[in-house]
Amino acid sequence: xxxxxxxxxxxxxxxxxxxxxxxxxxxxxxxxxxxxxxxxxxxxxxxxxxxxxxxxxxxxxxxxxxxxxxxxxxxxxxxxxxxxxxxxxxxxxxxxxxxxxxxxxxxxxxxxxxxxxxxxxxxxxxxxxxxxxxxxxxxxxxxxxxxxxxxxxxxxxxxxxxxxxxxxxxxxxxxxxxxxxxxxxxxxxxxxxxxxxxxxxxxxxxxxxxxxxxxxxxxxxxxxxxxxxxxxxxxxxxxxxxxxxxxxxxxxxxxxxxxxxxxxxxxxxxxxxxxxxxxxxxxxxx
Amino acid sequence: xxxxxxxxxxxxxxxxxxxxxxxxxxxxxxxxxxxxxxxxxxxxxxxxxxxxxxxxxxxxxxxxxxxxxxxxxxxxxxxxxxxxxxxxxxxxxxxxxxxxxxxxxxxxxxxxxxxxxxxxxxxxxxxxxxxxxxxxxxxxxxxxxxxxxxxxxxxxxxxxxxxxxxxxxxxxxxxxxxxxxxxxxxxxxxxxxxxxxxxxxxxxxxxxxxxxxxxxxxxxxxxxxxxxxxxxxxxxxxxxxxxxxxxxxxxxxxxxxxxxxxxxxxxxxxxxxxxxxxxxxxx
Amino acid sequence: xxxxxxxxxxxxxxxxxxxxxxxxxxxxxxxxxxxxxxxxxxxxxxxxxxxxxxxxxxxxxxxxxxxxxxxxxxxxxxxxxxxxxxxxxxxxxxxxxxxxxxxxxxxxxxxxxxxxxxxxxxxxxxxxxxxxxxxxxxxxxxxxxxxxxxxxxxxxxxxxxxxxxxxxxxxxxxxxxxxxxxxxxxxxxxxxxxxxxxxxxxxxxxxxxxxxxxxxxxxxxxxxxxxxxxxxxxxxxxxxxxxxxxxxxxxxxxxxxxxxxxxxxxxxxxxxxxxxxxx
Numbered sequence: 001x002x003x004x005x006x007x008x009x010x011x012x013x014x015x016x017x018x019x020x021x022x023x024x025x026x027x028x029x030x031x032x033x034x035x036x037x038x039x040x041x042x043x044x045x046x047x048x049x050x051x052x053x054x055x056x057x058x059x060x061x062x063x064x065x066x067x068x069x070x071x072x073x074x075x076x077x078x079x080x081x082x083x084x085x086x087x088x089x090x091x092x093x094x095x096x097x098x099x100x101x102x103x104x105x106x107x108x109x110x111x112x113x114x115x116x117x118x119x120x121x122x123x124x125x126x127x128x129x130x131x132x133x134x135x136x137x138x139x140x141x142x143x144x145x146x147x148x149x150x151x152x153x154x155x156x157x158x159x160x161x162x163x164x165x166x167x168x169x170x171x172x173x174x175x176x177x178x179x180x181x182x183x184x185x186x187x188x189x190x191x192x193x194x195x196x197x198x199x200x201x202x203x204x205x206x207x208x209x210x211x212x213x214x215x216x217x218x219x220x221x222x223x224x225x226x227x228x229x230x231x232x233x234x235x236x237x238x239x240x241x242x243x244x245x246x247x248x249x250x251x252x253x254x255x256x257x258x259x260x261x262x263x264x265x266x267x268x269x270x271x272x273x274x275x276x277x278x279x280x281x282x283x284x285x286x
Numbered sequence: 287x288x289x290x291x292x293x294x295x296x297x298x299x300x301x302x303x304x305x306x307x308x309x310x311x312x313x314x315x316x317x318x319x320x321x322x323x324x325x326x327x328x329x330x331x332x333x334x335x336x337x338x339x340x341x342x343x344x345x346x347x348x349x350x351x352x353x354x355x356x357x358x359x360x361x362x363x364x365x366x367x368x369x370x371x372x373x374x375x376x377x378x379x380x381x382x383x384x385x386x387x388x389x390x391x392x393x394x395x396x397x398x399x400x401x402x403x404x405x406x407x408x409x410x411x412x413x414x415x416x417x418x419x420x421x422x423x424x425x426x427x428x429x430x431x432x433x434x435x436x437x438x439x440x441x442x443x444x445x446x447x448x449x450x451x452x453x454x455x456x457x458x459x460x461x462x463x464x465x466x467x468x469x470x471x472x473x474x475x476x477x478x479x480x481x482x483x484x485x486x487x488x489x490x491x492x493x494x495x496x497x498x499x500x501x502x503x504x505x506x507x508x509x510x511x512x513x514x515x516x517x518x519x520x521x522x523x524x525x526x527x528x529x530x531x532x533x534x535x536x537x538x539x540x541x542x543x544x545x546x547x548x549x550x551x552x553x554x555x556x557x558x559x560x561x562x563x564x565x566x567x568x569x
Numbered sequence: 570x571x572x573x574x575x576x577x578x579x580x581x582x583x584x585x586x587x588x589x590x591x592x593x594x595x596x597x598x599x600x601x602x603x604x605x606x607x608x609x610x611x612x613x614x615x616x617x618x619x620x621x622x623x624x625x626x627x628x629x630x631x632x633x634x635x636x637x638x639x640x641x642x643x644x645x646x647x648x649x650x651x652x653x654x655x656x657x658x659x660x661x662x663x664x665x666x667x668x669x670x671x672x673x674x675x676x677x678x679x680x681x682x683x684x685x686x687x688x689x690x691x692x693x694x695x696x697x698x699x700x701x702x703x704x705x706x707x708x709x710x711x712x713x714x715x716x717x718x719x720x721x722x723x724x725x726x727x728x729x730x731x732x733x734x735x736x737x738x739x740x741x742x743x744x745x746x747x748x749x750x751x752x753x754x755x756x757x758x759x760x761x762x763x764x765x766x767x768x769x770x771x772x773x774x775x776x777x778x779x780x781x782x783x784x785x786x787x788x789x790x791x792x793x794x795x796x797x798x799x800x801x802x803x804x805x806x807x808x809x810x811x812x813x814x815x816x817x818x819x820x821x822x823x824x825x826x827x828x829x830x831x832x833x834x835x836x837x838x839x840x841x842x843x844x845x846x847x848x
Contacts, residue, residue, distance in 0.1 A: 133387075134387045134427065135387045135388055135391070135427075138387060138391075155387055156385070159384075162428075163381065167662065170659075171662050173657075174657050174663035175663075175665070176646050176650070177624060177626060177650055177655045177663070177725075178650070178675055178676040178679055178724065178725070179646075179651070179676050179680045180679050181645065181647050196666075199664070199665045200661055200663065200665060203661045203710050204659075204661050204662070207661065208379070211382035211383070212385070214345060214375075215377060215383040215385065217345060218370055218377075219370070219395055219399055219443065219444070219447070220370040220399040220400045220447060221367075221395075221396075221399045222367035222399070223366075224366060226365055226367070228366070228367070230399065230400065232399075232401070233397075233403055233404050233407055235394040235397070235398060235408075235411075236390075236391055236394065238404055326743040326744075326746075327713075327714070327715075327742065327746060328713070432612060432613070459741045460740065460741065462611055463772075463810070463812070464810045465612075489743055529743065529744055530743075530744065531744045533815050534816035534818075534819065535816065535818075535819050537835045538819060541835060541839045542842065545839075547842070556815050556822075559819050560823060563819060563822070563828075564823060567826050567842075567845060
């Protein structure tokens with residue numbers, strides 16, 4: 001099993017044959033698709049397509065269950081923001097009045113449009129993180145010539161996050177070992193106590209950062225001066241090469257994007273007015 | 287053999303302390319020698335080590351007196367990044383030294399920094415991996431390997447830069463005995479096969495003593511004793527007074543010496559000790 | 570002679586981490602009041618996990634741990650830590666306050682003691698540990714490692730647990746500091762009656778201070794007995810990848826020389842040598 005940022009993927013997954021840049025490209029471009037599509041039917045279709053990709057990549061589908069509560073709470077927030085807290089317009093069609101709040105069709109429609117736009121974006125991100133190891137992200141960034149400093153800082157952030165999480169666990173145990181029991185205490189008390197976690201975490205990071213800087217310097221990393229302008233061999237990239245299917249994927253993704261734009265702006269597809277799902281919903285609610 | 291490191295009348299005081307961390311240090315280290323630096327915590331051993339690599343005064347603020355010369359040039363006169371190609375340092379905390387996402391990236395990082403080409407990197411990588419027995423760990427991320435393995439990675443990463451001088455600052459203090467032994471195994475191989483100058487700061491004398499050609503004792507910022515290993519430990523009385531305990535077998539024979547039951551060489555290893563024991567008990 | 574009775578009983582303890590790693594298998598042991606035990610083994614052998622089970626931080630996956638009559642499965646962590654204190658290896662992980670006094674008071678305050686009681690306990694702990702007045706208002710971060718360890722131990726002492734588990738007391742310390750902290754733990758044991766358990770792989774220290782050794786490897790207890798006995802069980806020690814101190818190895822190497830294979834210190838060895846030489 002290989003550990004990716006969000007879970008484990010079996011070693012035999014086809015996703016590993018794909019160059020990390022293609023995965024990054026997929027993430028960046030396909031996340032844009034929903035921005036041009038307002039009809040929820042199409043966006044739901046996109047979510048299904050991404051789920052199929054996840055299944056082909058042999059991502060552990062059980063991990064998707066984690067996102068169900070996220071999806072529900074997010075949907076509720078969006079729905080409430082648009083309907084209860086949203087404004088009105090004289091031409092809006094009133095659907096119902098519940099507990100003194102007006103529910104307008106246009107608001108419900110807008111909420112659904114936004115929700116089904118955000119959903120595929122999240123799923124694309126989840127797909128990317130579930131199939132990429134930290135190294136893949138670094139490789140993807142370097143293959144598009146993002147400056148080394150940036151990719152390195154990014155890698156460091158990932159690394160530190162891991163270390164901080166480990167420390168956090170130990171600190172929590174240390175607190176418990178000193179009789180800290182949050183059960184049955186007031187919220188301000190709990191907040192104050194949790195803030196105390198920060199103290200040892202800071203202390204640990206401070207101590208490590210001194211040694212860390214020393215280690216960087218000792219490895220010849222020059223922040224300024226002649227040696228900081230050295231051309232890096234980027235050895236890591238030698239493990240990855242673009243195969244034919246990588247170019248095919250990149251082309252397909254690009255073509256799909258261009259086609260999307262053409263159909264959207266040239267022929268007016270993907271608009272919410274044409275959505276049969278919306279039409280069905282509208283009739284059901286009237 | 288020439289002196290690769292020459293330190294003359296050297297003192298260093300960190301900016302936020304009242305007294306210097308180390309004072310009036312005079313020492314020279316010959317090329318290819320294996321030197322052990324020992325002494326209580328706070329004696330200034332790390333300060334001395336950092337001074338030899340340019341980390342002091344490069345990364346730290348303070349007052350410097352005297353000179354520290356590596357390969358004939360003052361430490362401060364090297365361009366940024368230049369001295370680090372000649373002197374490699376391994377620190378004590380395995381966590382803080384692992385800067386990359388996988389073991390391989392970690393090993394390659396230093397080599398990329400000094401601008402080596404891909405074929406050169408591959409060659410050195412293979413050599414370093416062979417020496418430190420890391421080939422099965424190459425693709426592993428830092429959180430999947432133990433502290434001992436991380437330290438071997440740190441050592442390999444520094445070795446891959448092929449420094450002429452290798453300084454190790456308490457490399458095994460956070461490791462268990464098996465991992466500790468493996469680090470010293472690598473150092474023993476290095477000593478036998480290559481011509482690096484190796485300087486090790488350690489508390490674990492058991493592993494250090496058999497390998498060191500020369501030993502130095504630092505106490506309270508001063509270099510109190512500097513000698514070839516055997517003669518150094520003949521002065522164990524002084525060492526004990528300063529809170530430095532020789533390894534068990536050596537300590538025993540030293541006690542016998544103090545009681546005039548033994549004259550002669552002190553054993554550097556348990557095996558030597560056993561042989562000596564047989565001799566003196568008349569078996 | 571002190572009256573001993575079993576303070577801790579562990580029966581068929583198993584512990585499995587959420588990710589499936591089996592950290593403890595079929596652990597059985599009894600700890601009486603007043604013991605000084607060294608828990609030894611390689612990293613990953615289960616020593617730390619066992620300790621955290623003993624003080625209630627971890628609950629057994631199977632089996633029972635009974636401390637002072639309380640079963641850890643039925644007790645809250647607070648009840649357990651009042652009886653078994655655990656000092657973490659890195660003091661930085663457990664220093665939460667801006668000054669040492671508050672740090673030591675943190676525990677007693679957590680268990681809702683009155684202000685007077687808190688003050689009493691803190692002063693008591695400071696006294697036992699020997700923390701000079703100067704440091705009371707200092708930030709723990711800036712103290713030396715040895716002092717930080719003392720503050721950490723004091724903050725556990727303030728909860729007045731009977732058993733004190735110290736994780737790696739001598740790692741990173743020089744010999745003099747190691748002996749100081751160990752002498753201090755010895756005092757806690759002999760003068761104040763605490764049961765002390767140290768987790769370590771510093772064999773000379775084990776030989777000098779621990780009266781009983783529990784050796785672990787691969788989640789199991791490989792050996793459990795008086796220090797002198799365990800150090801002669803070479804096949805068992807091999808499994809834990811630990812070797813007895815050099816001086817013990819010297820004594821054990823050649824039985825025909827007449828040295829006691831259970832020798833633990835240089836002084837003992839010298840004594841025996843003098844006897845053999847007919848002094």
